[in-house]
């Protein structure tokens with residue numbers, strides 16, 4: 001069952017024209033930067049995606065531009081540019097670009113400015129500023145894929161929070177974890193107890209009992225139910241959704257709690273940006289650990305150490321009962337696992353078990369999309385303009401044994 005070396009490479013690599021990276025570029029919108037990091041006329045931000053550098057800025061009128069980092073003139077970094085009067089002005093020779101990426105001023109060029117500016121080719125990218133995130137489409141051509149209106153992208157800011165952090169491992173390790181139901185009650189036992197104020201019964205049920213998994217492929221990815229028999233002929237069902245190419249929509253512990261969406265965007269082959277979104281469809285979130293984060297570009301915290309000191313694992317805390325020794329945040333526990341797996345982990349000799357079905361499916365869907373792209377086709381699970389992503393629901397609940405879990409999810 002282990003993967004071949006070729007498939008592991010195809011699955012994980014995104015740089016230098018690797019098919020997976022090119023497929024993502026062409027067919028998916030990529031979350032690039034939390035919206036609040038870009039202030040009108042504020043500092044531009046350097047962002048790295050799929051092994052290339054870009055610059056993002058918010059112009060005076062509030063619109064966002066994303067360009068190649070390197071100025072098309074003589075390639076100084078536009079991350080150093082002035083952001084003034086509806087445009088980014090390169091500090092080397094003063095060329096200025098508006099948020100659409102048009103060159104509007106080239107003061108060191110004599111002759112017809114308008115004609116010259118029009119003739120200069122600027123690599124600029126389509127942008128959407130939605131759901132507290134600036135998304136970018138890095139593909140070629142004029143037709144961007146339809147934007148996925150995920151369940152949080154149209155909610156008021158009070159009903160969602162967005163944070164992200166750069167993590168030094170390949171992105172797929174994190175995507176796999178978002179769908180890995182059987183780690184939740186183990187790795188996150190202590191952090192879940194702490195945040196739930198003394199014990200979350202249902203989360204603990206996920207630890208005690210190996211789940212039976214049932215899958216259903218969807219035009220956007222798949223959904224699956226993790227089913228655990230509990231007392232009195234009841235079944236605890238957790239229904240989660242995977243939306244290509246990296247969104248894990250995780251069911252909340254109860255109806256009043258926010259839903260969490262984890263996603264992991266490839267910065268390059270050995271770095272990803274982990275995103276944590278929480279939302280509630282009908283109530284303001286109030287102040288949460290996420291929304292109280294001091295820096296939404298750098299949260300949750302990475303493990304505090306390096307391999308020499310076991311990534312800063314706190315063994316004293318473990319002696320006092322903490323399960324992992326990473327009390328910083330649930331995300332810190334995940335990052336410690338990803339980093340300990342290595343920069344790109346070798347899937348050729350792993351030994352999987354019955355709980356790994358959802359992880360295997362993530363890989364299968366990503367590999368299929370990369371192969372379809374290599375065959376010159378659009379991926380099956382992309383470009384569905386009629387699909388209403390807002391209706392995707394991840395839910396948990398106790399149902400009588402023998403009841404179809406879909407009834408829970410489709411209410």
Ligand code: FES
Nearest residue numbers: 071073074090093
């Ligand atoms: S390098 Fe940017 S204006 Fe010359």
Ligand SMILES: [Fe+2]
Nearest residue numbers: 177184188334
């Ligand atoms: Fe986790």
